[in-house]
Amino acid sequence: MASIKEASTIQENKSLAFVTCPVTFVMEKIGGYWKPIILFNLLSGPKRYSELKRSIPTITEKVLIQHLKQLESDHLVVRRSKPVVPPYVTYELSRSGKALRPVLYAMAEWAVANSGKFSKTFSRQMKDFPAA
Amino acid sequence: MASIKEASTIQENKSLAFVTCPVTFVMEKIGGYWKPIILFNLLSGPKRYSELKRSIPTITEKVLIQHLKQLESDHLVVRRSKPVVPPYVTYELSRSGKALRPVLYAMAEWAVANSGKFSKTFSRQMKDFPAA
DNA sequence: TGGTATACATACTTTAGGGTAAGTACTTGT
DNA sequence: ACAAGTACTTACCCTAAAGTATGTATACCA
Structure with a gap:
């Protein structure tokens, strides 16, 4: 009871x-699974939608914009669009989004230290994302 | 095509x-949603199953052991049981589990800085989880 | 004239995760 | 004799998330 x-x-x-x-x-x-991955890919600076898609090949387009919209409404990323054709849209981290850098960086460092044979590949990736 | x-x-x-x-x-x-929460609750040291359950009141028992078993098979937590009755089982972080401390701590700090009116409650919680 | 690129939208289906409820084995306490 | 606590297990259901496939507007390029 x-x-x-x-x-x-x-x-x-x-x-x-x-x-x-x-x-x-x-x-x-x-x-969830995807949001930290998306945010990590935005750490190195603003990216176009298509760039994001290419740098995260395993995500589907539907799921990608779905999460981008959620992240935007949670004020973690900012969407900027130029009214041209073909469309030119970029996504970048907001202030609180950028504040997640220590979190994502700590994740990446953990991966380097705990992934055995992949650690070398990971540390190469991390060159693009300085801690500060 | x-x-x-x-x-x-x-x-x-x-x-x-x-x-x-x-x-x-x-x-x-x-x-996923639950694993970081469980790991965070283990940062302060080994906990019994029932302690975990109490400190994470919104998780169901099924989901709790389900994740504990996954974390165990991923070598992030270690399960220790004393063959007594009533059973006495503790879970604690493994070495690589403990290595997640910077990740979880960075999360908690972000929460303190970005949660507005809840930040005070959070920083009280963090007293139990020293950074080092 | 049609192929390409961009940044989406949408309908439909599948799957994985999570929630509910109940049960188990064993002992201590009343 | 019976409830209570411990650490689970199991069966069933339900929903939210993810995947699949396709479509759209517009302009440039060949």
Whole structure:
């Protein structure tokens, strides 16, 4: 009986949970598989939509703009478009987006240190993304 | 025609993709909503299963052990059990799990800096998780 | 005239993750 | 005799996320 009640309120408590755990708060913003990858690819500066697509070959176009729009509405990236044809649209990190650099950089460093034989390839990739 | 071929090979290329992007490698290990939250709760030291459950009230038991087992098979956490009854099982970070501290800590710091009115609550939480 | 490129949109299907509810084995406490 | 706690397991369902395929407007280039 008690356990059922408890379970039923789990979802109701969710809004409360992210108030007590900072990492939960972060996950609500950049949780999931793709967002950190997209953000990492924007660390090196503004990128066009097509550039992003090319640098993340395994993402589908639908999922890419879907996440870009979410990131935009969460104010982590800024979309800029020039009214030309063919369209010219760039995405860049906002201020709070740029503030994620230490997070993403720590991830990349962990990958270098914990990926065994891939670490060399990773450290080559990281040349483009200075820590500061 | 060409676009169809391209799309079809996206999934096949996935194993290749995480070789070129360090963050993708990380996401394959700790991607998703719950894993970083669990790992963060283990930063302060070994915890019993029931302790974890209590400190992450919004997770269900099924999902909790499910992820604990995945984290264990990825060698990020270590499970220790005493053969007593009632059972006494603890989970703690492995060496590479502990190496995630900078990642999780950077997340928590970002939350403190970018959560507005919740930042005070978060910084209280962070007292328990020293950076070093 | 048609192919290419850009930055999307959309309909439809599939899958993986997560949630609910209940059960198990064993012992201590009342 | 029975509830309670511990660390799970299992079966079933449901939804959100992701993947597939195709379409759109516009202009340049050959």
